[in-house]
Amino acid sequence: xxxxxxxxxxxxxxILALIQKDLLKAAILTGFSGxxxxxxxxxxxxPDVALTQAIVxxxxxxxxxxLAVKKTQRxxx
Amino acid sequence: xxxxxxxxxxxxIALVVIGLYAAIFVDNIIKKIIGIxxxxxxxxxxxxxxxxxxxxxxxxxxxxxxxxxxxxxASYPLPYGLVLTSIVIGASTLAVMLALVMVLYRKxxxxxxxxxxxxxxxxxxxxx
Amino acid sequence: xxELIPLMVIVPMMAALLLSAFxxxxxxxxxxxxxxxxxxxxIPIVSNYGLHFFGGYEPMVDNVTNILYHPxxxxxxxxxxxxxxxxxxxxxxxxVFIYLSKxxxxxxxxxxxxxxxxxAATALILTDDIFHMFVFFEIxxxxxxxxxxxxSIEYSYEMALKYMxxxxxxxxxxxxxxxxxxxxxxxxxxxxxxxILRGGLLNVTSPVFLLSLGLxxxxxxxxxxxxxxxxxxxGIYSKAxxxxxxxxxxxxxxxxxxxxxxxxxxxxxLPIFEVFIVLFSVIAMILGVSMALTxxxxxxxxxxxxxxxxxxxxxxxxxxxxxxxxxGLFQALNEIVITALLFIGFGAIVHSTNExxxxxxxxxxxxxxxxxxxxxxxxxxMAGVPPLNGFQSKLMLVQASLSxxxxxxxxxxxxxxxxxxxxxxxxxxxxxxRPKPHDLEVADKEVPKAMVFTMLILLIVIFALGxxxxxxxxxxxxxxxxxxx
Numbered sequence: 001x002x003x004x005x006x007x008x009x010x011x012x013x014x015i016l017a018l019i020q021k022d023l024l025k026a027a028i029l030t031g032f033s034g035x036x037x038x039x040x041x042x043x044x045x046x047p048d049v050a051l052t053q054a055i056v057x058x059x060x061x062x063x064x065x066x067l068a069v070k071k072t073q074r075x076x077x
Numbered sequence: 078x079x080x081x082x083x084x085x086x087x088x089x090i091a092l093v094v095i096g097l098y099a100a101i102f103v104d105n106i107i108k109k110i111i112g113i114x115x116x117x118x119x120x121x122x123x124x125x126x127x128x129x130x131x132x133x134x135x136x137x138x139x140x141x142x143x144x145x146x147x148x149x150x151a152s153y154p155l156p157y158g159l160v161l162t163s164i165v166i167g168a169s170t171l172a173v174m175l176a177l178v179m180v181l182y183r184k185x186x187x188x189x190x191x192x193x194x195x196x197x198x199x200x201x202x203x204x205x
Numbered sequence: 206x207x208e209l210i211p212l213m214v215i216v217p218m219m220a221a222l223l224l225s226a227f228x229x230x231x232x233x234x235x236x237x238x239x240x241x242x243x244x245x246x247x248i249p250i251v252s253n254y255g256l257h258f259f260g261g262y263e264p265m266v267d268n269v270t271n272i273l274y275h276p277x278x279x280x281x282x283x284x285x286x287x288x289x290x291x292x293x294x295x296x297x298x299x300x301v302f303i304y305l306s307k308x309x310x311x312x313x314x315x316x317x318x319x320x321x322x323x324x325a326a327t328a329l330i331l332t333d334d335i336f337h338m339f340v341f342f343e344i345x346x347x348x349x350x351x352x353x354x355x356x357s358i359e360y361s362y363e364m365a366l367k368y369m370x371x372x373x374x375x376x377x378x379x380x381x382x383x384x385x386x387x388x389x390x391x392x393x394x395x396x397x398x399x400x401i402l403r404g405g406l407l408n409v410t411s412p413v414f415l416l417s418l419g420l421x422x423x424x425x426x427x428x429x430x431x432x433x434x435x436x437x438x439x440g441i442y443s444k445a446x447x448x449x450x451x452x453x454x455x456x457x458x459x460x461x462x463x464x465x466x467x468x469x470x471x472x473x474x475l476p477i478f479e480v481f482i483v484l485f486s487v488i489a490m491i492l493g494v495s496m497a498l499t500x501x502x503x504x505x506x507x508x509x510x511x512x513x514x515x516x517x518x519x520x521x522x523x524x525x526x527x528x529x530x531x532x533g534l535f536q537a538l539n540e541i542v543i544t545a546l547l548f549i550g551f552g553a554i555v556h557s558t559n560e561x562x563x564x565x566x567x568x569x570x571x572x573x574x575x576x577x578x579x580x581x582x583x584x585x586x587m588a589g590v591p592p593l594n595g596f597q598s599k600l601m602l603v604q605a606s607l608s609x610x611x612x613x614x615x616x617x618x619x620x621x622x623x624x625x626x627x628x629x630x631x632x633x634x635x636x637x638x639r640p641k642p643h644d645l646e647v648a649d650k651e652v653p654k655a656m657v658f659t660m661l662i663l664l665i666v667i668f669a670l671g672x673x674x675x676x677x678x679x680x681x682x683x684x685x686x687x688x689x690x
Contacts, residue, residue, distance in 0.1 A: 003081060007088040014092060014115050018099050023107050030111050037118055044085070044129045045136070045152040049160050053121075056168045061114055064168075068175040069107060072182040076105045093381070100374055113373040120377040120384065127388040156387060159336050163380060166343045170373050173347060177354065177366040184362075194367050 003043045009036040021076050023069045031062030085126035092119030106188050110174050117167035121160045128156035209252035210282045211259070213290055214328045216244060217297075221320035228313020235305055238316050242301040245294030245323065249287050256281050256333075272404070275394040279333040283687075284680035288538055289459060290327050295666075296455050296545055297323045299659040303448040303549070306655040315355050319452060322348035326456045330463040335383050336393045338467060342379065342428060345456055346372040352449045353441045361444040368441050371427060371434065379424025385417035386471070399470050409474050418472050422481060425468065429461030430512055431489045431519065435496070439508030447552020448656075450504070451545035454511050461515060462537045465522050469530075470688060479523045486519030487617065494624040502561045503554075503632055507547050510587065510625060514540045517618065521602050524609045530685040532601035535678050539586070539594040539670060546583040546663040550576055553652040553660075554636065560645065563632055568641025576652055577637045579660045584633060586667050588626035594670035601678070 010033050017029035034057025041050035092115050099112025129152050136154040138147055178188070185193050220241035224234050258264070262277035301319060305311060325345040332338050346369070354365035383393065389407055390398050401407055407414070425431075430438025438457065442450045465482070472478040493513025500506040518540065521533020553576050560566055570577045586593035589600075599622055606614040641647075670677065 004084060007084055010118075011088060011091050011095070014095050017111055018095065018103065018108055023105075026108065026111060030114065033115070034118065037122060040122070041125055044125050045133060046125050046128065046157045046160070047135055049121075049125060049157050049164070052161050052164050056164050057118065060168055061171060064172055064175055065107065065111065068179055071179050072107070072188055076108065076188070093377070097374070100370070109370065110373075113370065113377075116374065116377045117380075120380045123381060124384040124387070127384060153391070155391075155393070156384075159383075159387075159393070162336075162340055166340065167377075170343070170347065170369070170376075173350065174366065174369050174373065177350075177362055177369065180362055181366065194363055 003040060006036045006040040006043070009033075010040065023074055023076055024066060026076075027062045027065035027069060030065060031058050034058045034061055079131070081131055082126060082129065085122060085129065089119040089123035089126065092116070092122065104189050104191055106178050106190050106193060107175075109190065110171060110178070113174070114167060114171055117163070117170075121163055121167075124156045124160050124163070128153040207253055207255045207257060209248055210255065210257040210280050210331070213248050213252070214280075214324050214331065216241060216248065217320040217324035217327070221317045221324065224313045224320065225317035226313075231310060234313055234316065235311060238301055238305060238311070238320075241320070242298040245297050246291050247294075249282075249290040249294065252282065252287075254283050254287070272397075272400055274392065274397050274400075275333075278337050279394060279396070280331040281333045282331060283684050285534060285684040286330050288677055288681070289330050289462070289541075292538060292541055292666075293323060293326055293455050293459060295662075296452060296541065299545075299549075299662060300448045300452045303653070303655045303659055307448075307653060312355075315352075318348050318351040318355065319449070322352065322452065322456050326459040329460050332463075333395050334393055335386065335395060335398075335467060338464065339376070339379055339383055339424075342424065342460065342464070343372075343376055345460055346376065346428075349441065349453055349456060352453060353445045356444060356446045356449065358444050358446070364437075364440050364444040368437055371437060375424050375427035378420045382417040382420030382422075382424065385413055385420070389413060389417075395467055395470055402471070402474065415475070415477075418468070418475065418478060421464075421468060425461070425464045426485065428457070428464060429515055429519075430457055431485045431515060432492055435489060435492055435509070435512045439496075439505055439512055442508035442511065442548070443502060443504040447504070447548050447555060450508075450552075451548040454544045454548065455541045457511075458515070458518070458537050458541050462518065462522075462534060465519070466688070469522060469525075473525065479525050482519050482523030483614070486516040486523055487614070488516075489513060489519065490516030490617070490621045494621050494628060497628045498624070498631075501563055503551055503563050503636065504548075504561055506563075506628065506632055507544070507551060510547075510628060511540070511544045513621065513625065514544065514587065516621075517599065517602060520614065520618065521605060524605055524611070524614075526605065526609060527682060527685050527689055528601070529605035529609060530688070531678055531682045532598055532605045534681050534685070535674065536598035536602060538677060539598050539667075542663055542666050542670070543583055543587045543595060546660055546667070547580065547587065549656055549659055549663075550580040550583060553656045556656075557650050557652060558645070558647055563635045565642060565645060566636045567639045567645065568637070569647070570637040571641075572647050573652055575657060576660070577633075579657075579664055580637075581633060582664060582667070583660075584629035585626075586671070588629055589622045590626075592668070592671050594667050594674070597671055597674040597678075 013029045013032040017026045020026040038050050038054035096112040096115030133150050133152045136151040257280040258277040264275045325341040328341040350365045350369045390401050493509045497506045497509035518533045518537045521529045586595040589595045603615040
């Protein structure tokens, strides 16, 4: 059951990330999507992939995007 | 459960389609890049889904396990190894793209692709 | 000495890492880069043919199904690989030599990118594993983007970002295709997949198999710059520095042939595969030449001609007989040399005039007669004029398409060759032969000696391949015969 909830979180936060006007919020929602995917990988019997995805998808990627947003502009104009 | 595998397939295809939509139709370059990271995540999820065996165990052979029982119950670990590499490649690609975007923002002062990545031959003619 | 096979990839990769780590010490990295660059063409020549299994995991026979399978990443090294790796090693040596002699202060990260690209291209052609192919395909794309972005030409960042975004869409598609193949066969080793297909354990008419072909094909189109990616590919050639462009086009050719050979081994039982390849190649030939005709920037013109030449390679592979495949691979080898010569020669012109618009150039033969004549020979070789190597491979292609029963394709091949000749002679005339425009200032600079030396070596290779094609074609023909079994 929990895997279906995680899949829904992944897809919905992906869609929400793309319709945000504030790019910083989009970066955080990308992290949500990546983190949910990491837990999903754990449930799909791939703990090693889950660890990597948790670090990369939930921490590194949103931080990179947030840094880029900080150096450029926050509004999606 | 076959439903889980079907749901994995559906989720990965949904991620790929959302990502493709963003990468092709959204004008903001950062959102394009976020979309590209979703395509990569979708591909990764699909490959993990290949190795998944419903009701199976994590593919780690413990000393007290019977190898034959392990072989018939463990999920297939080869795709997991591939996905590890692919996740890291995706993150590094993303970092390079964001770095290029930061350089270009200093030149153009906007994140809009229609300004930033307009056809360069036209830009050259315009400058002349 | 089979141990040398992985070294062909490891040596440039280690050199790249060391060069980037010690980029503070100018003298040290000069010496290191030069020594490694000399080693690159030598290693494949002294190495023996054979297979290399990473980690020493030898192939095993499955007791139940009685099928041999390969648990390790496998490198296979044969005559074809030897030719191409030696050629790309030679080209890397020449390009690094030009770079080292051109700049007083060398940049470690730039040399890192050059060596990393060479390493990735070498691994692509050696590998027998589709996922390994994908990894190095990505590394090669990143290295190419870096080389383009590092050049000081205007709009190079924009071009690099465009190429990168297209690549970032294309490579997950390819990964999905690999995933579909993995899901159907349970392995990523090409030899194993072929064995499973030959054994009839897989339904080749299933839509999933066709879908995986389509997805990998999309990645291949991106890697080789065939339409719809021909504009971006010629764009990155024109935005890179000339010597780097010479290396970039060789990476393109290598990645094109290595991916297409893997696809050919897996999908050649599907008739639509060959139709696809011939279709895209023909479009590339026509579009490449016709767009080259309208360009005023001569770097862009060479870029489009290079894309057009790629179509010839694809045509040979798409026809699918032993002779046609040999012709296609021989054409690939020739194209690497000829296009490198043209890029470096035109780079020498940019060096002395700072002008890339053919409308504003003229009368350069009086200033640079040596470069002019060498460029003319290169252009004639590309157009396929007799004793040069382009003639030999194009003649083979025409014969192959005739013997396959497609005289239309051979007529098209000849017409595109003539059009290539026209494009080249038009550009050559407006740059070298017609009277010099009054407002053109030719700096009274000698062309760098390193560039002339490089062009001389490439010319020697062109003549050698043109006069003695059998040295290469007989070996490649044997290799192709092994593939078609």
